[in-house]
Amino acid sequence: MANGRMPLDEVLMIIAIGAYVAGALALLVYFFSRSEWLRHLAIPLAIAGCVAQFGQLLARYEITHIWPLLNLYGSLSLFAAVAVLIFIIFAFRYDLWFAGGFVLGLAALFLAYAITWNEGTMPAVPSLQSYWAKIHVPLVVSSYAAFMVSFVISVLFLVKYYFERSLAGQSVMPASGAAAAASGNSGAQWLNTMPSLAQLDVLIYRIVAVGLPLLTLGIITGAMWAHESWGHYWQWDPKETAALFSWIVYAIYMHLHTRNAWRGMRTAWVSVIGFLSIMFCYFGVNLWISGLHSYKV
Amino acid sequence: MQAARELYDDFIRTFGNVLFAVLLFIVWGLLTLVGVVIAQGKDPATYFDDYAAPLARLILRLDFNNIYHTPYYVGIIGLILLSLAVCTFKRVIPARLPPLRAVAIDKIPLHASFDVTGDPETIRERIASFFRARGWNVRKRELGGVEWTFADKHNWARRGVLVAHAGFVIIAAGTTIYWAKGFSGDEAIITGQTVSVPHTQTSIKLDGFSYKIKPIITKSGMVYQPIDYVSRVTATGNDGIARTATIRVNHPLDVDGVLYYQSSYGFAMRFRITHDGVRVPALMNRDYLTGDAIDLPGTQRTVAVAQFVPTVDRLNGQPSADPRVNNPAVFLQIFDSGQASGAGLVPMKASIDVGGGWRITPQHYLLVSGIQYTHDPGVALVGIGAFVLLAGLMISFYLLPARMFVRIDPAPGGSRIGLAATTVKGYDIFERQFNDLAAALGTKLIGDTRG
Numbered sequence: 001m002a003n004g005r006m007p008l009d010e011v012l013m014i015i016a017i018g019a020y021v022a023g024a025l026a027l028l029v030y031f032f033s034r035s036e037w038l039r040h041l042a043i044p045l046a047i048a049g050c051v052a053q054f055g056q057l058l059a060r061y062e063i064t065h066i067w068p069l070l071n072l073y074g075s076l077s078l079f080a081a082v083a084v085l086i087f088i089i090f091a092f093r094y095d096l097w098f099a100g101g102f103v104l105g106l107a108a109l110f111l112a113y114a115i116t117w118n119e120g121t122m123p124a125v126p127s128l129q130s131y132w133a134k135i136h137v138p139l140v141v142s143s144y145a146a147f148m149v150s151f152v153i154s155v156l157f158l159v160k161y162y163f164e165r166s167l168a169g170q171s172v173m174p175a176s177g178a179a180a181a182a183s184g185n186s187g188a189q190w191l192n193t194m195p196s197l198a199q200l201d202v203l204i205y206r207i208v209a210v211g212l213p214l215l216t217l218g219i220i221t222g223a224m225w226a227h228e229s230w231g232h233y234w235q236w237d238p239k240e241t242a243a244l245f246s247w248i249v250y251a252i253y254m255h256l257h258t259r260n261a262w263r264g265m266r267t268a269w270v271s272v273i274g275f276l277s278i279m280f281c282y283f284g285v286n287l288w289i290s291g292l293h294s295y296k297v
Numbered sequence: 298m299q300a301a302r303e304l305y306d307d308f309i310r311t312f313g314n315v316l317f318a319v320l321l322f323i324v325w326g327l328l329t330l331v332g333v334v335i336a337q338g339k340d341p342a343t344y345f346d347d348y349a350a351p352l353a354r355l356i357l358r359l360d361f362n363n364i365y366h367t368p369y370y371v372g373i374i375g376l377i378l379l380s381l382a383v384c385t386f387k388r389v390i391p392a393r394l395p396p397l398r399a400v401a402i403d404k405i406p407l408h409a410s411f412d413v414t415g416d417p418e419t420i421r422e423r424i425a426s427f428f429r430a431r432g433w434n435v436r437k438r439e440l441g442g443v444e445w446t447f448a449d450k451h452n453w454a455r456r457g458v459l460v461a462h463a464g465f466v467i468i469a470a471g472t473t474i475y476w477a478k479g480f481s482g483d484e485a486i487i488t489g490q491t492v493s494v495p496h497t498q499t500s501i502k503l504d505g506f507s508y509k510i511k512p513i514i515t516k517s518g519m520v521y522q523p524i525d526y527v528s529r530v531t532a533t534g535n536d537g538i539a540r541t542a543t544i545r546v547n548h549p550l551d552v553d554g555v556l557y558y559q560s561s562y563g564f565a566m567r568f569r570i571t572h573d574g575v576r577v578p579a580l581m582n583r584d585y586l587t588g589d590a591i592d593l594p595g596t597q598r599t600v601a602v603a604q605f606v607p608t609v610d611r612l613n614g615q616p617s618a619d620p621r622v623n624n625p626a627v628f629l630q631i632f633d634s635g636q637a638s639g640a641g642l643v644p645m646k647a648s649i650d651v652g653g654g655w656r657i658t659p660q661h662y663l664l665v666s667g668i669q670y671t672h673d674p675g676v677a678l679v680g681i682g683a684f685v686l687l688a689g690l691m692i693s694f695y696l697l698p699a700r701m702f703v704r705i706d707p708a709p710g711g712s713r714i715g716l717a718a719t720t721v722k723g724y725d726i727f728e729r730q731f732n733d734l735a736a737a738l739g740t741k742l743i744g745d746t747r748g
């Protein structure tokens with residue numbers, strides 16, 4: 001800036017990252033120690049970071065009069081904001097704070113990466129000047145955000161699953177995590193402060209149930225927008241195809257989840273694969289593959 | 298007859314298996330992934346540039362360069378639909394809409410039992426009113442000499458799966474209609490030119506094309522950002538009446554159900570062409586698009602119009618990145634018997650000697666508008682299908698159909714109540730709610746009967 005002052009949106013962005021990093025650290029320690037005061041410290045930080053981020057998006061719009069959705073800087077910022085928002089809602093409802101360190105940590109990482117893509121003010125190219133941008137982008141980005149939260153819970157599920165299995169393998173007597181915990185194994189005691197595997201599995205399902213309808217709507221509105229801009233609903237552009245691939249993975253998740261034998265460890269893996277495919281769709285396609293959607297500048 | 302029956306049974310068993318369906322989904326996913334990773338619809342040579350020769354040959358042999366139109370890609374979607382149909386009728390309907398039947402209460406993971414005082418009839422009434430008050434649908438049946446009470450929550454939502462699956466089938470049907478009846482294509486129209494659009498009775502004349510581009514200084518340097526592309530056209534449809542219209546990005550024009558889109562733009566050139574100083578009108582009176590070639594008669598020589606350069610930097614004579622027209626030039630490549638023999642960046646009105654007494658002078662340029670057109674009669678169906686699919690997803694995800702089984706048996710001093718629950722999504726998802734319900738019911742009955 002000419003007058004040397006930082007624009008409001010960048011100030012808010014820094015506040016958000018700061019709040020996320022502090023909140024993530026507190027919750028990571030909480031994840032291992034379960035000291036309640038850390039949780040009480042982190043909750044306002046997470047909320048403050050999230051509010052600062054939505055403030056940042058609004059400030060950006062006020063300053064540029066362009067919806068901050070159409071480049072990686074804007075969309076990553078929305079992605080992190082929605083991921084934290086979804087996490088906060090689920091955390092209050094299902095006491096999910098133990099996982100917050102990872103969610104806030106990832107959000108901070110994505111934001112830091114977003115800043116490297118801040119190119120300043122840019123008007124949108126013609127095909128992006130559409131009201132569909134304001135519908136399609138938030139839907140898709142929110143679905144990615146939900147999948148990020150379900151990914152974190154899936155990874156925690158798998159950690160707990162394999163840890164419990166190794167405990168069961170180690171000793172002959174305590175056949176389960178609970179039994180091992182009762183016998184004084186500190187790792188097992190700590191594992192037991194997490195929800196049970198069955199509860200984690202239900203949580204993953206509930207968050208995927210937010211993400212999949214959003215992704216479905218996102219793909220549909222994307223097709224409608226493509227129809228208006230390019231004259232085709234579907235052109236098998238790499239972005240479209242990667243989104244469809246991710247959708248297929250989550251449809252598989254949903255179907256396997258109806259089977260008793262598959263619910264749990266296997267569906268958690270499918271959810272992990274789903275998020276990797278979402279990340280490929282988000283970054284891989286934008287950055288590595290050129291196509292109609294590669295509007296990275 | 299017997300063999301046919303067995304074949305039919307095998308078919309139903311295979312296609313009615315959810316894991317088989319998942320396998321089909323996985324194959325679909327993998328083929329789709331191939332389409333993401335391998336660039337589609339490129340020139341065969343591109344694959345030899347990008348991949349090792351054996352891999353490139355494999356890609357071409359398996360049609361991986363055009364995978365979405367291969368019989369096996371379309372076939373796998375067909376199999377998925379078939380499997381979906383069989384599953385729906387053979388598995389989903391019977392499993393999701395179960396009859397009221399007696400169960401072994403303590404064989405069901407979610408179960409509870411308690412003893413209360415009071416006669417079975419009054420207790421049954423209390424239980425019914427307990428569930429009704431919470432929005433459950435209560436039915437009573439006598440099965441095998443025992444009085445059962447069944448309470449259902451969101452029973453209708455058991456059909457959510459059917460709705461989702463129907464949505465998917467409707468989308469597939471809409472897409473098939475496009476395949477069978479729709480068409481699309483594109484036309485590059487030069488300013489002033491009229492084209493008749495294939496498959497239609499329509500002709501489109503380009504009255505003018507304009508574009509707006511804004512130079513913007515970003516942190517990584519100057520970027521030329523397109524702001525607007527507009528074609529002014531005169532369109533004549535089935536009724537023979539000519540109407541003027543504008544087509545811009547995101548604002549297509551509809552003529553007789555066919556939509557016209559602004560999809561790209563370019564430049565056409567006119568050249569003054571002379572041989573030994575004499576003009577050659579046959580070559581001069583036509584517009585050349587980028588990529589066209591000028592074949593010089595009586596020679597093995599061709600001149601390719603390789604590129605239109607809107608702005609040549611006046612300082613260094615090199616093409617500038619600025620896409621706005623401001624000192625234009627044409628990049629010409631000369632080929633002799635197919636071999637490249639020269640090239641030059643030729644400004645407007647300047648001329649180039651291409652050998653053998655031939656000279657070429659770029660005279661003026663014209664804007665070209667790339668218009669894409671589509672007719673898609675399946676679109677309404679796809680839209681409806683998408684809506685139905687979404688409704689089905691929401692119903693399936695957000696409503697949890699659950700059934701409570703309650704049996705009351707006489708016990709010393711009162712009755713023994715057995716309670717169990719099943720849902721369409723297993724037991725874990727309902728555990729908390731079940732425990733709360735069982736506790737509340739226990740409190741109500743014990744409190745009531747004792748008080």
Ligand code: HEM
Nearest residue numbers: 251258315318377380381384388389458461465689690693
């Ligand atoms: C090969 C194609 C398909 C087959 C064979 C199939 C089969 C099934 C079956 C058997 C169930 C019920 C499982 C149970 O209740 O135990 C089910 C559930 C479901 N299906 Fe499909 N399906 C297919 C494709 C789709 C597609 C493309 C969608 C759209 C996303 C879809 C959406 C659903 C939904 C929403 C449920 C309910 C899931 C739940 O309650 O959690 N299905 N499917």
